[in-house]
Amino acid sequence: MLKLSVLDQSPIRKDGTTAQAIAETLELTQLADRLDYHRYWVAEHHSSDALAGAAPEILIGRIAGMTRNLRVGSGGVMLSHYASLKVAETFRTLEALYPGRIDLGIGRAPGSDQRTARALQAGPEAWGIDHYPYQVRDLIAFLHDAVPDNHEFAGIVANPQSPGAPEVWLLGSSDQSAAYAAHFGLPFSFAHFISPQGGPSVVEAYRRHFRPSALHETALASVGIAVLCADTEAKAERLAASRDLWVLRLLTTGNAGQIPPPEEAMAMKYSDEQRAWLRRIRARTVVGTPEQVRAGIEAKTREYGVDELVCVTICYEHRDRLRSYELLAGAFGLQAREAA
DSSP: OOEEEEEEOOBOBTTOOHHHHHHHHHHHHHHHHHTTOSEEEEOOOOSOSSBOOSOHHHHHHHHHHHOSSOEEEEEEEEGGGSOHHHHHHHHHHHHHHSTTOEEEEEESSOSSOHHHHHHHSOSTTOOOGGGHHHHHHHHHHHHTTOOOTTSTTTTOOOSSOOSOOOEEEEEESSHHHHHHHHHHTOOEEEETTTOOTTHHHHHHHHHHHOOOOSSOSSOOEEEEEEEEEOSSHHHHHHHHHHHHHHHHHHHHHSOOOSBOOHHHHHHOOOOHHHHHHHHHHHTTEEEESHHHHHHHHHHHHHHHTOSEEEEEOOOSSHHHHHHHHHHHHHHTTOOOOOOO
16 A cells, blocks of 8 residues: 655745744644654755745654654754754753654755855864765664674763664655665655656666665655646646746756745746746646545556655645645545654
8 A cells, every 4th residue: 555655845835934844844734644644754955935844853753742643754854064963962852752763864965055055064073975884884783772883982872872763764856865775775765856868777776786674674765756636627727837937947047036926936937948948847746636636646556666655735825735745634534643
């Protein structure tokens, strides 16, 4: 049976505030908990006009405390900014507070522009991206008390110690992230909503090269797709126009601003080149009525050969985002459960 999960980037609409975006994230988590979504992941972005989630580890604790049924985690922590020991201790603390419910999704991307990435660095000896696989190795060792005796950090313990550990996922939109996940024997989530080109081949290569580990005997994959569901096809198209314009600006100018209202997007006079960009953007997205969205999602999950979809929904009005997740849950027959 297909599992539906949520990736929330805490979008900030035009003339909105970061405080509103975070409050809306908390409201959406409670809806997802009631509607029987499987996971709820929060993203990490820095110095962004449009995405408010800069500290997923803090949001995870708040969300887990407000919910009962969801697995809660990061989608993801940008590990290159941080020491593996610190990330391990942060997520061990979350696991101790909410045992069996915490996911640690990690990524290679900076989650920001390069200047902001420099500001996040811990000092003049900050590691380059080529050190990332060693950070992953050390993170897993700290989480599971498995630092080798010949390691420079042998004897250092990540606190608090507890019987369990968060489930670690590697996230990415390239074959490089998939290769690391296969090498370390970790689950992999492919970000189709960022870069769909070659996605099924990347996931297949991950499975083919997967090396069984002490944590996972077999490969485990999911795919993240932008989804927008509405009561009618016309309304879905109208609402999706906001994200289309925002992504277009991001890709073509590097400065997307906040999420524009659909009226602004619909009134735009697009050039032929911009329309070509919009077609490519729509290739990352499933938009329509519940029936259309279900068909589109089922086609994508067959293409990728996965049984879990992580849904990213961005539109201008928060009520429309809530409604999209309600309709999506109904389309797949998710059963409402008791909330926290």
